[in-house]
Amino acid sequence: LVLDDVWSKKNLEDLLFEAKGYKTVFTTRENSIIPIRDGSRPYEMPVLRNEDSVKLFCFWAFGLPSIPTNYEHYKDLVQQVAAACGGLPLALTVIGSCLRNQPWTYWRSAKEKLSKAESISQYHTDKLLNRLETSTDVLDDESKQCFLDLGAF
Structure with missing residues (x-):
């Protein structure tokens, strides 16, 4: 069983059980909800190295694993x-x-806004949210309103 982004210990406890040949893998930002059991091993994911960050970013920004040659003059940016x-x-x-x-x-x-974002969280949560805030700037007014409506739930 794979559970992604578990937020509370109760949610996790409701789904955890032990059975022969059965394993549970889950992700969480909250170390306090990780149960200590025989055979369980928490693994804290490190952030990506710069080279891998650029590859992933370029894949989503350009559809390629690197900066396209026609954008070389913007390489630093x-x-x-x-x-x-x-x-x-x-x-x-x-x-x-x-x-x-x-x-x-x-x-x-976007670079200016992102470079001003600072984390106060040991688990990168605040850093991520500050950086994701920049993504809403690209939305048109109607999409922003829909996003805010959805976020209210």
Whole structure:
């Protein structure tokens, strides 16, 4: 059983059980909900190295694993935006997708906003949320309203 992004110990306990040949893998941002059992081994995912960050970012921004040759003159800007995502895969994916086909002035603005985002969380949660906030800037007014309505639930 694979559970992604478990937020509470109760949710996890409701789904955990032991059976021969059965394993549970789950992801969480909260170390406090990890049960200590025989055979369980928590693994904290490190952030991506710079080289891997640029590859993932470029895949979502350009559809390629590297900066396209016709954008070489923007190489520094692309690398700065990718670095500003802090090695966080979700931030690289969302920001890369949002910057796809956007004018370079928008990229510069995104880089400035991303570079100002600072984390106060040991588990990168705040850093990720600060960086994802930039992704809503690309939405038109109607899409922003729909996003806010959905977020209210």
